[in-house]
Amino acid sequence: MATRFLGDTIGANILMLGFAWQLGLVPVSFAAMMRVIELNNVAVQMNQLAFSIGRLAAADPASLDTMWQQRHANKQVVPLDTVDALVADREARLLAYGGTAYVKRYRALVDAARHAERKLERAHEARLTRSVAMTFYRLLAVKDEYEVARLHRDPAFRSALETQFGGVAGKDFRVKFNLAPPTILKARNGVQPKTRSFGQWVWPVFGAIAKCRNLRGTMLDPFGRTIERQMERELSADYEMTMQRAFVMVNDVIAEDIIKLADLYARVRGYGHVKLMNLAAVKRSERELAxxxxxxxxxxxxVKEALAKTRSSGTLDSIPVVVIK
Structure with a gap:
């Protein structure tokens, strides 16, 4: 309920307190409860709203449902139930992420999937095209340093924070960022680095990094020299090449295997050693499907080097790979 009405679970405790108060289980006056929230001086408006929602949930849950329905009745939601809508959404995201070059590259592989899928009896379902559209986007839009910086500098992010906590960031409340940038924090003696807390001073740093995102993948990219970033760039190229080979072989007999192959790289999630472990598992499945x-x-x-380092650390067993020369 807290997520539904407040956007996250932060206000859940206050919401439950309001619920209990309405049932007479908290022997404190309403004015006193509001005063305590004010004196706490943390997200005052949000906590007062959470308390009121809890009261309404206890007193008249039907009205609460009606309020939710009315609140969202006229809300414009872009449906992604068609492949065209999905592709348009992902292209818009990629344009903000890295520019037109990313969009063109994305569109080329999606169009190739569409063309290949026409050979299938159930082509109208567009399952292969949808799988490629979703997975290839994930591989292209990597959450690297530039993207993390861009998202944190997005005015919508700061506005959401200030609305949620009822004040001005840096003045009425402080913001800390828990980060583990691979260029700063590295594994030592086989122990993976933990996140570190950074103060608000990194906000303008985020802005400077975000403006330099055109350097991504170039010789001047200061973040692109780590094996993790190099691996991520090659993964998208590997996926392109593998799927182009699969498109040539498309027929109704092996269609399900090709769709599974198209979906497979969506499992490569996480960061650092977690991502490498997921990649290793994907490579095992990929070999069988291919x-x-x-x-x-x-x-x-x-990719081969990253997996080799993971194996040498004793984290994973040996995984056969094919190296592109």
Missing amino acids: ARVRIEAATGAA
Whole structure:
């Protein structure tokens, strides 16, 4: 309920307190409760709203449901139930992420998937195209330093914070960022780094980094030299090459395996060693699916190096890979 009405679970405790107060389980006056929230001076408006929602949930839950329905009756929601809507949404995101070059690259592979899928009896379902559209976007829009900086500098992010906590960031409340940038924090003696807390001084730093995102993947990219970033760039290229090979082989007999292959890289999630562990598992499955489709899955040199380092650390067992030269 807290997430539904307040946007997250932060106000859940106050909401439950309001619920209990309305049932007569808290022997404190309403004025005193409001005064305590004011004196606490943390997200005053949000906590007062949470308390009121809790009271209404106890006294008249039907009215609460009606309020929710009325609040969202006229809200414009862009449906992504069609492939065209999904692709348009992802292209808009990629444009903000890295510019037109990313959009063109994305569109080229999605169009290739559309063309290949026309060979199938159930082409109208567009399952292959949807899988490629979703997975390839994930591989292109990596949450690297530039993207993290851009998202934190988005005015909508700061506005949401100030609305939620009822004040001006840096004046009425302080913001801390828990980060683990691989260029600063590195694994030592096999122990993976933990996140560190950074104060609001990094906000303008985020702005400077976000403005430099055109350097992403170039020789001047200060963050692109880590094996993790190199691996991420190659993963998208590996996916392109593997899927292009699979598109040539498309037929109704192996269609399900090709769709599974298209979905597979969506499992490569997380950061650092977690991402590498997921990638290793994906590579095992990819080898089996590629064999059934009668193609060779592409694996770039940086991906091979990342997996080799993971194996040498004792985290994972050996995984056969094919190196592109």
